[in-house]
Amino acid sequence: MLQGKTPVVSQAVVRRLPIYLRYLQQLQAREVDTVSSQEMGRDLDINPAQIRKDLAYFGEFGRKGIGYHVPYLIEKIRQILKLDRNLPVALVGAGHLGIALSNYSRLRRSELAIAAIFDKDPRKIGLAVAGLTVQGMDDFETRVREQGIRIGIVAVPAPEAQAVANRMVEAGIVGILNFAPATLRTPPTVHVRYSDVTSELQALAYYVR
Numbered sequence: 001m002l003q004g005k006t007p008v009v010s011q012a013v014v015r016r017l018p019i020y021l022r023y024l025q026q027l028q029a030r031e032v033d034t035v036s037s038q039e040m041g042r043d044l045d046i047n048p049a050q051i052r053k054d055l056a057y058f059g060e061f062g063r064k065g066i067g068y069h070v071p072y073l074i075e076k077i078r079q080i081l082k083l084d085r086n087l088p089v090a091l092v093g094a095g096h097l098g099i100a101l102s103n104y105s106r107l108r109r110s111e112l113a114i115a116a117i118f119d120k121d122p123r124k125i126g127l128a129v130a131g132l133t134v135q136g137m138d139d140f141e142t143r144v145r146e147q148g149i150r151i152g153i154v155a156v157p158a159p160e161a162q163a164v165a166n167r168m169v170e171a172g173i174v175g176i177l178n179f180a181p182a183t184l185r186t187p188p189t190v191h192v193r194y195s196d197v198t199s200e201l202q203a204l205a206y207y208v209r
């Protein structure tokens with residue numbers, strides 16, 4: 001099913017695939033060769049039927065009574081998520097968060113490594129961060145296109161986030177991870193994900209007695 005038409009898959013399924021992948025990679029590191037959906041479900045706290053259904057969207061990866069072959073399933077999920085190729089990422093905002101993200105070692109070693117860092121502050125432009133040089137925003141669209149970047153991270157203050165997202169869209173970026181506490185308006189072809197520590201903590205506060 002991977003060849004030919006791309007199946008229409010819900011965002012919930014797409015969001016679970018990286019969770020499966022990380023788990024499978026942990027199993028592989030422990031030299032575990034096969035895993036059943038029951039074991040996966042128990043360890044990940046996800047219904048095994050849900051796991052089987054999620055994976056079945058993309059093909060027949062498991063064998064009845066045996067389960068999934070860990071290296072094979074890793075390869076397939078990486079293909080589905082398009083992690084079998086390098087996907088350079090542009091980061092805008094070389095501030096506290098942007099620099100921390102750029103230095104994040106797990107991200108640096110991945111196929112989704114930050115490949116270009118931008119900031120509008122002249123004091124930041126030219127600085128060396130995580131082996132890259134912070135670039136100004138003047139040629140943002142050209143630089144992004146030159147490097148074939150399709151994914152961007154917004155790490156600027158909230159009032160600046162929409163303007164940065166607009167420029168990302170203009171530059172051909174189709175996936176945005178937004179760390180600014182602001183809702184972004186983008187064309188339907190552009191996918192936006194949010195990371196907001198404050199809102200997550202506020203939601204947890206609800207459960208404090």
Ligand SMILES: NC(=O)c1ccc[n+]([C@@H]2O[C@H](COP(=O)([O-])OP(=O)(O)OC[C@H]3O[C@@H](n4cnc5c(N)ncnc54)[C@H](O)[C@@H]3O)[C@@H](O)[C@H]2O)c1
Nearest residue numbers: 093095096097119120121155156157158160180195196197
């Ligand atoms: N999601 C989270 O968990 C989380 C955690 C901390 C901060 N944040 C958010 O991330 C953002 C950055 O936080 P920070 O602490 O790194 O801020 P910061 O002030 O240290 O850095 C922001 C950087 O963005 C640059 N910038 C501002 N406008 C720009 C523009 N239009 N184009 C390019 N660069 C621009 C600034 O020059 C600065 O270097 C904020 O929106 C903050 O609320 C999110």
